[in-house]
Amino acid sequence: MAEKKSDIDLNTWVDEYSDMLFNFASNRVNDRDLAKDLVQDTFFSALKAWDRFEQKSTVKTWLFSILKRKIIDHWRQQQSRKTRPISQFTTNDEDENNWIEATTPNSEVNETEKNIENTELRGALMSCIQLLPEKQRGIFIDKFIDNKDSEEICNEYEITSSNFWVIIHRAKIQLKGCLDKKWFE
Amino acid sequence: MECKEAAHLIDISDWKKLSLKDKLRLRIHNAMCGNCRGYKKFSHVFKSLFGDITQAQECLTCEEKEEMKKNIKS
Numbered sequence: 001m002a003e004k005k006s007d008i009d010l011n012t013w014v015d016e017y018s019d020m021l022f023n024f025a026s027n028r029v030n031d032r033d034l035a036k037d038l039v040q041d042t043f044f045s046a047l048k049a050w051d052r053f054e055q056k057s058t059v060k061t062w063l064f065s066i067l068k069r070k071i072i073d074h075w076r077q078q079q080s081r082k083t084r085p086i087s088q089f090t091t092n093d094e095d096e097n098n099w100i101e102a103t104t105p106n107s108e109v110n111e112t113e114k115n116i117e118n119t120e121l122r123g124a125l126m127s128c129i130q131l132l133p134e135k136q137r138g139i140f141i142d143k144f145i146d147n148k149d150s151e152e153i154c155n156e157y158e159i160t161s162s163n164f165w166v167i168i169h170r171a172k173i174q175l176k177g178c179l180d181k182k183w184f185e
Numbered sequence: 186m187e188c189k190e191a192a193h194l195i196d197i198s199d200w201k202k203l204s205l206k207d208k209l210r211l212r213i214h215n216a217m218c219g220n221c222r223g224y225k226k227f228s229h230v231f232k233s234l235f236g237d238i239t240q241a242q243e244c245l246t247c248e249e250k251e252e253m254k255k256n257i258k259s
Contacts (some may be wrong), residue, residue, distance in 0.1 A: 008206050010254060010257060010258065011254055014250050014257075015250065018245050018250055019244045019245060021244065022244070022245050023243060023244075026243050032243070036245065036249060036253070039245075039253070040253050040256055040257060043253070043257050044242065044257050121234065125234065143200075144232070144235040145235060150200065158196065165193055165196055165197065168196055169192060169193070169196050172196070172228065172231060174229075175224055176227065176231070
């Protein structure tokens with residue numbers, strides 16, 4: 001039976017879902033406090049919108065969809081604050097012949113597994129991910145962090161499979177360039 | 186096979202098994218192409234980095250959860 005507004009047990013929501021939501025947000029914004037605020041806002045918005053919740057999906061799915069929107073809003077705000085694009089992340093479609101130079105790894109990358117300190121590298125990697133364009137970032141995180149099925153991502157973003165793999169490839173190359181700068185230099 | 190196709194197969198192979206035909210084509214290409222061999226290594230290391238990240242899941246502390254409950258109610 002559907003829960004009424006008065007029946008909502010906020011404590012249960014926080015206890016059951018906050019860790020999942022927090023992890024999801026934390027992986028996407030790379031800032032613990034901000035992730036916490038986003039989760040709190042999500043619960044707050046959910047409480048306000050509870051009357052309109054048609055219960056076609058589970059509460060968990062609904063909360064995640066609210067959180068996703070909040071993260072996208074945050075990314076957009078971040079994007080609009082940027083005064084100019086970061087040159088390392090511009091993609092020149094005409095420059096296809098140069099892709100191979102861009103993908104050639106340097107020796108440091110091959111040594112990564114041996115040398116990394118996970119926490120610091122995670123920080124560097126996550127901050128590099130924040131620099132990806134919005135759509136690319138969402139797709140990349142869904143695939144590499146959430147391990148979502150490629151087909152599911154294609155449906156969600158309404159892209160073709162070949163488009164999806166091009167986006168993944170470009171994101172990898174851009175992240176490699178960013179990591180070379182942030183981590184290895 | 187061109188490098189572009191090889192790179193595409195390398196990207197896919199991080200996530201699913203290639204067909205025997207594609208595997209052989211890629212192997213033959215990589216035997217002759219140092220750049221694609223390098224990209225394959227990079228791609229493998231890169232993917233493994235994310236394995237470490239997803240294992241390192243963060244949680245909110247009990248205090249943070251209590252504070253959150255208070256903030257939402259207020």
